[in-house]
Amino acid sequence: MEILMSDFFQRALAGGLLIGITAPLIGLFLVLRRLSMIGDTLSHVTIAGVALGFLIEVYPIAVGLIFAVLASFAIEKLRKAYKSYAELSIAIIMSGGVALASLFFTLGKGYNTDVMSYLFGSIYTLDSTDLKLVGVVTLIVVIVVALLHKEFFLLSFEEDAAAVTGLPVKLLNMLITVMTALVISTAIKIVGALLVSALLTIPVAVSLLMARSFKSAIILSVVIGEIAVVIGLVVAGIWNLAPGATIVLLLIMMLILTMIGKKGFRA
Template sequence: MLDLDIFLFPFFQKTLFVGFLIGIVAPLIGVFIVLRRLSMIGDALSHVSIAGVALGFIIEVYPLALGIVFALIASFAIEKLRKAYPSYAELSIAIIMSGGIAFASVLFTSGKGFNINVQDYLFGSIVALNTADIWIVFAVTLIVITFVVISYKELFLVTLDEDAASVSGLSTRLYNILITTLTALVISVVIKIVGALLVSALITIPVACSLVVGKSFRHTMWMAIIFSEIAMMGGLIIAGIWNFAPGGTVVLLSIALLMLSFLFSRKKSL
């Protein structure tokens, strides 16, 4: 018999609310990341963000805030390196991710007693959210949605054809920086509930599902959000009832949806 009392607990209600917001904002920014062939940027920024979180515990500063700062700095560094290596854009991600992992490992070994708390950021936790975290996620969600709505046409052009966007007079450098910056914000606020080790999957897999069934750019974006919400809400509920790791449950459900998408697409084509 399932124990459904967890739905009555305020902490789980907060988790579902934050999960709903993340289910919108992660694929929304993920569409632009995937189509720009920068899918691994999530891993790079999440590892740098964890280094910031670890430093926050050491110097007793709000960890999530320092994680956001580190991720933002890393996002600017990635854009700088992308310009330095125009033919090897993925190299910038590899460099930043290596640096983030190295710095985090040094901080982990020097930390005294904070490593247990960092586990929540590495693997995610449905009980670790506090009021400040919720407000930050809400603020980032509003920022991303507002930016996408206002700059949809520009983002569409920069994402699909950066050269054409530049010729038309758009500041591609500015939009690239803004997209990467918003990605850093999203990743920083997502890691506490999904975990840094799996946050990249939450941004990319729903988009991968939508690319299988999407009929247009806009339709693909909406389908990515729908897939993300199903995986996020379903994964959190399953994790809460059976006491599974939330991040792993959400990602496994996302992969299951991806497999179903391929199956549905194959049957439709027959």
């Protein structure tokens, strides 16, 4: 139990709680827009940026964040070019991200172990700089969603109607995608690039089964994300398990129990 009181665990908990807010908040709009896989795409691109950061000896998360934001612009550009095949943009950018990551891995064999920690998460190594960056991103996301949640709601369900009402659809689409890039690039050190998409989507999946309104779906998705982060970190800390994997498996368990509960209630 001593681990729970250690400084590194307290930093991990703080970082996890912050991501537990932002990931489900953004994830809800991604799920409603049928863009759930964008998390995997941007996480792969972020890993390419992290690898380059190690290669040129620059703060890896910062380089990964730049890569993710640039990729978000590219995704929106391709989505407009292929309106009937929006998912094609995700496939193209993901392929490019994987290719760049592989190239940088080859060029920098000496740091591959460090990069691997970003693939599977390294929440116990969070430092004050990481926490400050995650805190800033959390503040940005919370403020933007609080101010524009109605506009995002309309955009998510009926983009054409949103355009007719005079909303700046192009700007709002770009804003959601850029915020997604910010969240993913700061979350990969916490849960890992291979698992970050789960934190974006599974809390939302659980909340959609329980919520009776859009507002309650927002609240529930964040609450579920926070519960999974706290319990997952405590369990992982006590039993020496992988934190990111523990959080994600706990989320899946919550989803299964919710589905069983819904089925039993209907019966």
